[in-house]
Amino acid sequence: MKAVAVRPGTPNSVHMQEIARPSVDQVADGLGVLVKVLKVGVDATDREINDALYGNAPEGDDYLVIGHECFGVVEAVGENVKRVKPGDFVTATVRRPGNSIYDLIGTNDMTSEETYYERGINLRHGFLTEYFVDEEEYIVRVPQGLQHLHVLQEPMSCAAKAVHQAYEAQRRMKVWNPKVAYVLGAGQIGLLTTLVLKLRGLEVFTLARGEAPNLKAEIVEGMESTYVSTAQTSMSELVAKTGRPDLIVDATGFSPLAFEAMEHIGHNGVVVWTGITGGERKTEVPSDKINIEWVLGNKLLLGSVNANRGHFEMGIRDLALGDMMFPGVLEKILTNPVDGLDNFQEMMRLLVEDKDALKVFVNVASA
Known part of the structure; x- marks a missing residue:
């Protein structure tokens, strides 16, 4: 064959x-x-x-x-x-x-x-x-009612795992009730992560390079979240408007942006890296500033790669709920x-x- x-x-x-x-x-x-x-x-x-x-x-x-x-x-x-x-x-x-x-x-x-x-x-x-x-x-x-979302099941499992792992790790805080999340990147993982976070009740800002109006912005806004073009508003400028976020998920695969996220996360916050950066790029970071803020702020960085069966099942449940909450939106990704x-x-x-x-x-x- x-x-x-x-x-x-x-x-x-x-x-x-x-x-x-x-x-x-x-x-x-x-x-x-x-x-x-x-x-x-x-x-x-x-x-x-x-x-x-x-x-x-x-x-x-x-x-x-x-x-x-x-x-x-x-x-x-x-x-x-x-x-x-x-x-x-x-x-x-x-x-x-x-x-x-x-x-x-x-x-x-x-x-x-x-x-x-x-x-x-x-x-x-x-x-x-x-x-x-x-x-x-x-x-x-996969439920018959989700066949129109077919190949989104695997990327959705990655999004579900990334968010779940953040909450699992934050059990260390005894009480962690995040309100604001940034998602870096509006590819499939970024958009599906936006959905997972929105379903958890967070205010979600999804950052990408393209200027709205565009399809990615339409999908983000269709999930009742906020699309931010980094060509118009930098992450620093967004933080000045929203305050430091409680959770940042990087789904860009662009390492300079992944490291920049470390400068903006709030106290007791979590940065999750999901992107893979194949290459030898080097970037300069304000290491002393990050060091002191992360120690004094009890901040956490974690990496999340693919998913096991449990995460697939979580993702399928979120896809089903998201498809009902925001009908017609998710299939626009395909x-x-x-x-x-x-x-x-x-x-x-x-x-x-x-x-x-x-x-x-x-x-x-x-x-």
Whole structure:
């Protein structure tokens, strides 16, 4: 069957790869789930893997099937599968376990090992193909009523985790009741993080470079939040208007901005970094100022990478509630469909060249 792959370490190596069709019998103990892929979302991670900035092939192969944001329908299940059945819409988690204690208890996203395994990213093949098989544990059912939001399930899990981790960490404060949040970046993660925070009752300001009116501003405002163009209002100027925020989530993947956030967070506040910065950029920061303010202000910086099953389930609940609260808004994120695996070059062109492509996804098959 067809798959879209790269040769890790070789820039611009994206190509069509022929691979064997899997079966449920490949998973032990009757726990296999065979999924027919309907749609796959692609993003900057796929572009950067094709740029050879990171990513490794599974052992024994010289290629890596990319694509880590999947939406499909269950085709067949092993005899001991209980959570899903043929005909169910599903998505799949990305991280797979290593051998640390965190991997063994189902929190693969918190592994303490240097080597990590992620489908479509590192040492495990991804979903940009016709079918895949996986263990029931990593397959998450998607309600039929959310099929129109298809590939948003995986990025939503990342947004849900980032916010959840901030609240989990702030249990240290005994009482933490944040009122104002900034979201840096209005890509898919930034917009979905805006939704998660809005549903928690915060006043949310989403910062991005583009001047309104634009689609990102329309989506942010559709979620009853405030869009701020940094071309018109700097973060410092926004702080002067709102006061220091209690929570800042960086979803830009632009390290200078991630570090700038540390200068503006309020007392007892949290900065969450979700962006990946592949490269060697250096930036200058007011380290003495940050040092004293962070110590005296009991401030917290945490990193958040992908998500486990629990976060996927949180995200699906928030997507369902958000879709009811703000009907028609979330599907506006799904901007650029590409029809068929054969059009992988167009898929990559959109990722590289089209700055207005908010969410690129591949229509692999119909249900």
